[in-house]
Amino acid sequence: MNGQQCKDCSLFDTRRVAARGMLEVALGFFLLFPYRCQHCCGRFLRFSPREIFSRDRVNRRELDRHEVTFDAIVANPARGRIPVRVADLSPEGFHCRSDETLSIGEIFDLSLYLLPDEAPIHVLGAVVRENMNNSYGLSFKQIGDAERHIVRRYISVVHS
Numbered sequence: 001m002n003g004q005q006c007k008d009c010s011l012f013d014t015r016r017v018a019a020r021g022m023l024e025v026a027l028g029f030f031l032l033f034p035y036r037c038q039h040c041c042g043r044f045l046r047f048s049p050r051e052i053f054s055r056d057r058v059n060r061r062e063l064d065r066h067e068v069t070f071d072a073i074v075a076n077p078a079r080g081r082i083p084v085r086v087a088d089l090s091p092e093g094f095h096c097r098s099d100e101t102l103s104i105g106e107i108f109d110l111s112l113y114l115l116p117d118e119a120p121i122h123v124l125g126a127v128v129r130e131n132m133n134n135s136y137g138l139s140f141k142q143i144g145d146a147e148r149h150i151v152r153r154y155i156s157v158v159h160s
Contacts, residue, residue: 004035008042015064017043038064041091041148063090066155072096074108074125074138084136086112091151093125093139102127102136110138114154121147 004014014035019025024034024045032045041063065088072094075081084096106127113120123144129137143151 004046004048006035006037006040006042007044009037009040011037011039013038016048036063039152041152063092065090065095066159068155068158070113072113073111074098074102075111076106076108079106082108087135089151089155091140091143091148091155093128093137095135095137097133097135099134101134102130104128104130107141108138110140112151114150115157118150121150123147 004016005012006014014037017034017036019028019034027033027045031047031049033048034043035046036043068086068089070086072084072086073081074084074096079100082098082100082102084098086094086096088095104127108125108127110123110125111120112123123140124142125138126141127136128139131137
């Protein structure tokens with residue numbers, strides 16, 4: 001938890017994140033640093049003179065991943081439907097395991113069955129990381145506000 005208040009949802013659950021582009025790097029010289037809200041996913045700049053003295057490393061991952069376990073389906077026209085086992089989840093993507101090999105850059109339609117009384121959410125995702133033993137990181141490339149809200153609600157239910 002960080003002391004910076006989110007400009008969108010007013011919560012204090014924010015994280016200092018890496019600068020994107022030369023403008024944000026330059027603004028850092030004026031003590032304006034980028035933050036990301038862990039609740040609403042909002043990204044914003046805040047004046048923070050204490051950051052200049054901070055020894056904390058900026059996180060590569062902007063949103064926390066939450067440990068979960070559920071089955072999902074990834075599909076594309078060339079490969080068909082591929083079952084995966086999701087191991088952690090954030091509003092921007094997930095980590096999974098699969099018996100089939102996935103390639104970095106492959107685009108998939110993702111079907112996530114998160115809440116028992118609701119239909120699955122369908123989003124477009126891409127493989128962005130490959131680890132050993134058929135373990136992959138997938139990023140949501142197209143996710144609507146309603147779907148992102150369901151992901152956040154699922155995370156809050158699982159971790160409450």
